[in-house]
Amino acid sequence: MLRKGSIAAALFWLSAGWLVLALVTTGVLLTDLYSRTLDATLTDTLDFHVESLAGALLEAGDPQDDGIALADPRFERPRSGWYWIIRGEEGGLINLSTSVVGIDLPAVGAAADAMGRSTEVINDPFGTQLRMVERSVTLDDTTYRITVAGNLTEVLKLVADFRDQAFIVLGAVGIMLAVMSAIVGRIALRPIARLSKAVEAVREGESAEVTGTYPTEIAPLAEEVNELLRSNVQIIERARNQVGNLAHGLKTPIAVLRNEAHARKGALADIVASETEKMSNMVSTYLERARLAARTSVVGKKADATMIMLRLTRVMRKIHPDVTIAFQRPDASLPWFRGDEADFEEMAGNLLDNACKWSRGQVGVRLGSVRGEKGTQLLMRIDDNGPGLSEADAQKVLRRGVRLDEKTPGTGLGLDIVKELVDVYGGELELKRSQLGGLLVELRLPTARLGGLVRSPGN
Structure with a gap:
């Protein structure tokens, strides 16, 4: 699938646009060439008929002889669009084809070319477009003007049919070429996709360096x-x-x-x-x-948050035996933390220890994942039934060394160390009101793929 902003998509649309332009231009040029060819053929045919009439006129001797005719039967059908007329030098009508009976066709008004031939396009009374060829012939010191007209509408219809068929064929060719371009683009860009996966494997801790064989360009x-x-x-x-x-x-x-x-x-x-x-x-x-x-800053580290939290809850239950710690263990699909194991343990340990110190005997721990603007993140929620914090105090305790109760043992650096680590990893730390009545701490951290690792069974 071509995604927006990808190189494959850019190549496809660039190729498709160029193909459309090239094929449309090709269709127009072919149609014009075909039209010119048919028109030239029609003109040559009419010119041949003019010469045939001149020969018949010479053979008959009498320009009004009924024996003067052309073999093409279309000159005998009324309204066929195929006509011939022999006029005198002054324009008087001398002889004509059966198809011209009852029709007033004007003489060709265009100037004669070097061969003495004049050609023009007119419409007959029935709306048929005609190509007319006229030539002057002198017999026995008498000049005659022989005019032959052919049906140009038939030619234009052939051109239109050719144009429609040409664009259908060219459209099919364009689709095949566009598909081929997309396939070629994806095949050509596969090494880049492999390089991207190799770099991602390094970032996720699955490899220490980029491995694989790549084309000379990359x-x-x-x-x-x-x-x-x-x-x-x-x-x-x-x-x-x-x-x-x-x-x-x-x-x-x-x-x-x-x-x-x-x-x-x-x-x-x-x-x-x-x-x-x-x-x-x-x-x-x-x-x-x-x-x-x-x-x-070391690339490629990751840690199993579930195993770390199981270990920490066991330790905290021994340190705070009067506190009930309820840990809802997630399923095996929970993504790993992308970072150093000791850092995660330090963040989680500080938060869990603070919750146990300030609680009235009840602490809840939950792990999960959430999707946001930064992609999938690991979500840790620790809440207690202690006194909780106001919104102003929640912001204050994140400052280095700040303690709201000097009677509780500690240096006041725990939450600030957590905040420092959260900032380094690009995570988020929020302090809210818990449903248990105390403080709810929400920690969001970057995740890493499992990479085929299997969690060990825990308690």
């Missing part, structure tokens, strides 16, 4: 993609190393400054302690962002 593209993948891995590895070096290089001096400030008293020590604490938080924040960006 083989360099496949190699460039592989080079880009290798370069990306090298850049990410260097970034990880630099992040680690930066972490070790900054944390020690900041820790020394903090310890020195805490060991001393005074306004300067307080300022140094406060500023080093800010520096430590900023370093942690941006190092964490760099770590997340480097980790999630």
